[in-house]
Amino acid sequence: MKLAIRGLSKVFVTGTGEQVPALDGIDLTVEDEEFLCILGPSGCGKTTLLRIIAGLDSPTAGSITVDGEALSGPSRRIAMIFQEYSLYPWRTVLENVAFGPEVLGKDREERRATGRKYLDLVGLSSFEKSFPYELSGGMRQRVAVARALATDPAVLLMDEPFGALDAQTRNLMQTELQEIWKKTQKTILFVTHSVDEAVFLADRIVVLTPRPGRVREILSVKKCPHPRDRTCSDFVEIRRHVLDLIAGGSAD
Amino acid sequence: MKKPIGIILPILILIAWEIAAQAINNQFILPKLETVIPVLLHPTVDILGTGSLLHNALVSLERVGAGFLVALVIAIPLGVGMGWSRRLEAFADTTVQLFRPIPPLAWGPLAIAWFSVGLSSMVFIIFLGAFFPILLNTIDGVKSIKRTWVEVAQTLGATERQILGKVVLPGAAPTIWTGLRVGFGIAWMCVIAAEWLPGTTSGLGYLTLYAYNFGQMQYIIAGMISIGIIGIAFDILFRWVEDRWFAWRGLER
Numbered sequence: 001m002k003l004a005i006r007g008l009s010k011v012f013v014t015g016t017g018e019q020v021p022a023l024d025g026i027d028l029t030v031e032d033e034e035f036l037c038i039l040g041p042s043g044c045g046k047t048t049l050l051r052i053i054a055g056l057d058s059p060t061a062g063s064i065t066v067d068g069e070a071l072s073g074p075s076r077r078i079a080m081i082f083q084e085y086s087l088y089p090w091r092t093v094l095e096n097v098a099f100g101p102e103v104l105g106k107d108r109e110e111r112r113a114t115g116r117k118y119l120d121l122v123g124l125s126s127f128e129k130s131f132p133y134e135l136s137g138g139m140r141q142r143v144a145v146a147r148a149l150a151t152d153p154a155v156l157l158m159d160e161p162f163g164a165l166d167a168q169t170r171n172l173m174q175t176e177l178q179e180i181w182k183k184t185q186k187t188i189l190f191v192t193h194s195v196d197e198a199v200f201l202a203d204r205i206v207v208l209t210p211r212p213g214r215v216r217e218i219l220s221v222k223k224c225p226h227p228r229d230r231t232c233s234d235f236v237e238i239r240r241h242v243l244d245l246i247a248g249g250s251a252d
Numbered sequence: 253m254k255k256p257i258g259i260i261l262p263i264l265i266l267i268a269w270e271i272a273a274q275a276i277n278n279q280f281i282l283p284k285l286e287t288v289i290p291v292l293l294h295p296t297v298d299i300l301g302t303g304s305l306l307h308n309a310l311v312s313l314e315r316v317g318a319g320f321l322v323a324l325v326i327a328i329p330l331g332v333g334m335g336w337s338r339r340l341e342a343f344a345d346t347t348v349q350l351f352r353p354i355p356p357l358a359w360g361p362l363a364i365a366w367f368s369v370g371l372s373s374m375v376f377i378i379f380l381g382a383f384f385p386i387l388l389n390t391i392d393g394v395k396s397i398k399r400t401w402v403e404v405a406q407t408l409g410a411t412e413r414q415i416l417g418k419v420v421l422p423g424a425a426p427t428i429w430t431g432l433r434v435g436f437g438i439a440w441m442c443v444i445a446a447e448w449l450p451g452t453t454s455g456l457g458y459l460t461l462y463a464y465n466f467g468q469m470q471y472i473i474a475g476m477i478s479i480g481i482i483g484i485a486f487d488i489l490f491r492w493v494e495d496r497w498f499a500w501r502g503l504e505r
Contacts (some may be wrong), residue, residue, distance in 0.1 A: 054407050080407045086400040089500035090422045103410040103418065133503040151408055 001067055001077065001154040001187060003030040003053070008062030009212075010048055021212035022048045026062070028206060028215065030155075030189060035181055037198035038191045040208030041246060046191045049213065050157050053189065054080040066155075076104075079148035080157040083164060085140050087132040093143050094119065094128035100151035118146035121180060138169040145180065155187045162197070174200055178226055195246065199239045200228050207245050217245055283470040291474035299471055302459055305478055312455040313482070315371065316443045319378025320436055327383050327435075328428060331390025336420060341391070348387065356380040356442050360449055369451025374443065381442035382435035389431025393424030426498035433490035440483050 008026040011019050022045035030036050038046045051057040053064060055074035064071040066078075079100075087096050098115035106114070119125050122142040132140055141161055148156055162170045174197060181188055192198050198205045199221055207216045219241070224234045266285065273284040291297075295305040302308065334341040334348075356377045363373035401423055405415045447457025456475050463471035 054403075056403050056406065074406045074409065076409045078407065080403070082400045082404065084398075084400055086398070086404045088401060088419070088422070089503075090425070090498075099405070099418075100408040103405065103408060103414045131500060131503075133500055147404075147408075 001032050003155060003187065003189075004065045004068075005029070005049075005053070006063050006065075008049070008052065008064065009060050010045065010052065010057070011060045023052075023059075024212040024214050026213065026215055028218075030187055033185050033187055035188045035190065035201060035203045037202035037205045038189060038208065039195065039198045039205055039242065039246070040193065040213060041210050042193060043211050044208045045211060045213030046193075046208055047159055049208075050080070050159050050189065050191050053155075054078060054157050056080075076151060077153050078155045078157060079151060079153040081141070081144050081148050081159065081161045083160040085132065085137070085144070085164075087140055087143055087147070089132050091131075092128065093124065093130050093132065093135070096132065096143055097146045097150050099147060104151065114150050115146075118150045119143075121149065121183065122146045122176070136169075137165050138173055141165070141173065142176070145177070149180075149184060149186075153186070155189065158188065158190045160192055161190075163192075170197075175227065177201065182226075195239055195242045196230070199224075199235060199242065200230065205238075205242060207242060280467050280469060283473060287470040288473050288477070291470055292477060295478075299459060300463060300466060300468065302462055303454060305456075305459070305474065308454055308456050308459045308475075309478055309482060312443050312447065312457065315374050315446070315455065316378055316436070316439045318371070319375040319443070320382045320439045322375065323379045323382035323386055323435060323439070324432065327386035327431075328390050331387045331428070331431075332394055332416065332420065332424070334387075335391040335394025335424070336416065348384070352384050352388075356438075357445050360446070364449060364451075369449065373449065374446040374452070377446045378439045378442045382439040385434040385438060386428070386431040389434070390424065390428045393427025393431075394420055396427065397423045426494070426501040429490070429494055429498060433487065433494070436486055436490065437483065440479075440486065444479055 005026055005028040008023060008028075009021070010023040011021045013019055026049060038049065040046045048057060052059050053071075055071065055078070058072075066075070071078075088099065091099070094112065094115045097119055098111040101111035101114045116125065116128065119128055122145055124139060124142055124146070127135065127139065132143065135143065144161070145156075162173050165173060177188075178201065190198075190201060202221050204218055204220050204222075206218050208214065209216045219238070221238055224232065224238070228235055269282070270285045273282045276282050279287070291299070291305065295309075296307075298304055299308075303311075330344070334344055359377055359380055360373075363376045367373040367376055397420055401419050402415055405419045410418065443455065444457035444460075446452075447455035448461050452458045456479050460472045460475040463469075463475065
């Protein structure tokens with residue numbers, strides 16, 4: 001599934017009527033089964049871009065098409081994973097994962113089977129009866145990933161999903177996400193402000209400028225094979241290049 | 253009672269009561285402990301021809317139950333609507349704020365005029381007492397729902413109806429429950445006073461007023477203690493359910 005973003009702009013209007021441009025003329029094509037990281041400093045509108053693709057915000061100008069078909073509002077083919085813990089605390093882990101199939105009207109047996117399948121994928125089968133507050137931060141995000149996958153979307157949007165985790169858990173989650181991506185063959189749009197995370201995960205990295213967000217550069221990381229070694233020379237070189245881009249961007 | 257130390261003061265009050273009652277030695281002002289306790293120990297014995305303590309308590313509870321149920325059925329859907337839709341809130345909020353400060357009992361004369369004496373007018377007053385705490389807590393609970401909870405449901409394809417039923421209502425449930433607990437407490441206070449309205453012939457409130465006409469202070473105090481005990485019992489019940497069902501609210505990090 002191919003996601004095409006053309007001339008996308010977003011202007012927020014504050015309470016005092018002031019216009020604040022958040023995104024300015026974003027052009028971006030995401031290929032099928034691609035892992036694309038969107039990288040930029042805080043306030044560059046990267047979360048806004050993701051929210052617009054998810055159908056949670058509407059653009060001021062521009063369009064998004066999925067396989068040539070215009071997108072308006074939330075779509076079943078696109079699922080989103082949020083930074084903050086978004087699990088339903090009154091539901092068990094399995095009921096959380098089965099939420100998508102449930103609202104799509106699947107019967108109890110089917111949605112439990114689907115839920116178990118994706119819990120197994122994220123390695124949390126033995127926690128299906130637990131409640132979210134009984135889990136660690138990393139485990140909760142894995143449940144959130146399983147929940148997003150359970151409706152079998154073509155595209156996964158991830159908004160700094162590991163931002164709240166400690167460094168060790170974060171590295172572990174990045175590796176696991178890589179494996180999940182390979183197994184499920186989803187298209188992933190991953191927003192982060194961590195250069196290291198972007199270089200480790202992505203096929204391509206889209207670097208945005210500070211507010212208003214524009215595409216500064218799109219660079220390929222494909223010459224580094226997965227699983228990536230953070231100390232290999234290509235990795236270090238790309239990382240340095242991206243860091244220079246961002247440092248240059250904020251000096252503007 | 254959280255700590256054993258809390259039991260000391262009630263015991264001291266009981267002792268002081270008994271000493272004062274012995275000193276005053278006037279059953280019409282302060283009955284002695286030994287005249288009140290037997291009344292409480294025999295809740296099924298008829299009192300002055302009005303029926304037993306237990307019977308009157310059940311009558312009062314029935315009225316509270318009816319008024320509370322009506323309040324709940326109207327306040328929760330309205331509260332969900334007002335918490336969810338800014339337009340509905342803007343439309344109804346001023347009216348709610350205008351009616352809320354009027355004490356339920358101030359409606360007494362109107363209640364009698366509209367519904368005549370009896371069950372309906374009492375249920376109406378109890379309804380008013382329970383309605384506002386339930387409504388306001390429901391609105392507050394719905395408004396404090398995490399935005400991402402709703403957005404997750406939207407991205408997973410839930411309809412607005414599903415979002416209300418599967419996300420908003422369960423997410424607001426702990427706060428709504430608090431509203432029910434507070435509402436029930438106020439309803440219980442209202443029933444006692446509503447039973448003082450003319451034309452009433454039963455209930456714990458009626459019992460205390462009726463006993464006053466005969467100067468039977470021990471029945472008044474026994475009635476008051478029963479009212480207190482029933483109030484506490486329901487509060488404990490509500491809290492117990494809260495701890496069991498809504499433990500997630502306190503444990504969420």
